Amino acid sequence: xxxxxxxxxxxxxxxxxxxxxxxxxxxxxxxxxxxxxxxxxxxxxxxxxxxxxxxxxxxxxxxxxxxxxxxxxxxxxxxxxxxxxxxxxxxxxxxxxxxxxxxxxxxxxxxxxxxxxxxxxxxxxxxxxxxxxxxxxxxxxxxxxxxxxxxxxxxxxxxxxxxxxxxxxxxxxxxxxxxxxxxxxxxxxxxxxxxxxxxxxxxxxxxxxxxxxx
Numbered sequence: 001x002x003x004x005x006x007x008x009x010x011x012x013x014x015x016x017x018x019x020x021x022x023x024x025x026x027x028x029x030x031x032x033x034x035x036x037x038x039x040x041x042x043x044x045x046x047x048x049x050x051x052x053x054x055x056x057x058x059x060x061x062x063x064x065x066x067x068x069x070x071x072x073x074x075x076x077x078x079x080x081x082x083x084x085x086x087x088x089x090x091x092x093x094x095x096x097x098x099x100x101x102x103x104x105x106x107x108x109x110x111x112x113x114x115x116x117x118x119x120x121x122x123x124x125x126x127x128x129x130x131x132x133x134x135x136x137x138x139x140x141x142x143x144x145x146x147x148x149x150x151x152x153x154x155x156x157x158x159x160x161x162x163x164x165x166x167x168x169x170x171x172x173x174x175x176x177x178x179x180x181x182x183x184x185x186x187x188x189x190x191x192x193x194x195x196x197x198x199x200x201x202x203x204x205x206x207x208x209x210x211x212x213x214x
């Protein structure tokens with residue numbers, strides 16, 4: 001039996017992951033989100049620990065952690081100082097810090113059990129190419145997630161603790177649909193050779209034994 005904790009499972013990529021994994025034999029999945037799974041507000045620094053403890057109480061142990069929860073909100077530089085900083089810190093807390101807290105708890109859990117485990121962090125192409133002038137914070141949070149994943153992968157692979165980052169581009173979720181419709185979808189799609197946005201089910205990962213983390 002494989003026990004999985006998935007954050008952000010209520011919509012988009014998270015919902016597709018939950019549907020796919022829940023259909024697999026030998027999988028028990030605990031989701032997190034407002035519409036499904038265990039509710040947890042990641043703007044609260046105590047929420048990741050509370051989510052982890054509830055998942056452990058339900059599953060007994062966690063074998064796989066998937067950090068998918070995130071926000072994509074405008075934060076233009078012409079906002080007031082306090083408002084801009086609040087937007088920056090909210091995105092960092094939800095997208096990066098909460099994921100880091102859960103990764104820390106997962107690594108400690110697996111070290112105590114001497115069992116090994118798996119982490120999959122859902123980042124973004126923005127980690128590598130940046131994002132719009134209104135989304136410095138989003139790109140920075142996802143770049144931080146990729147660097148964190150590389151550090152975990154390199155630091156704990158010898159203990160059987162493996163970490164992977166998935167960096168999708170625009171994926172046809174509610175968040176992406178709103179962005180495309182408000183900013184001229186045709187122009188944005190022109191930058192995608194396939195000419196369309198990916199579906200959540202198309203998101204995949206490479207695995208190479210942590211010999212190369214890109």
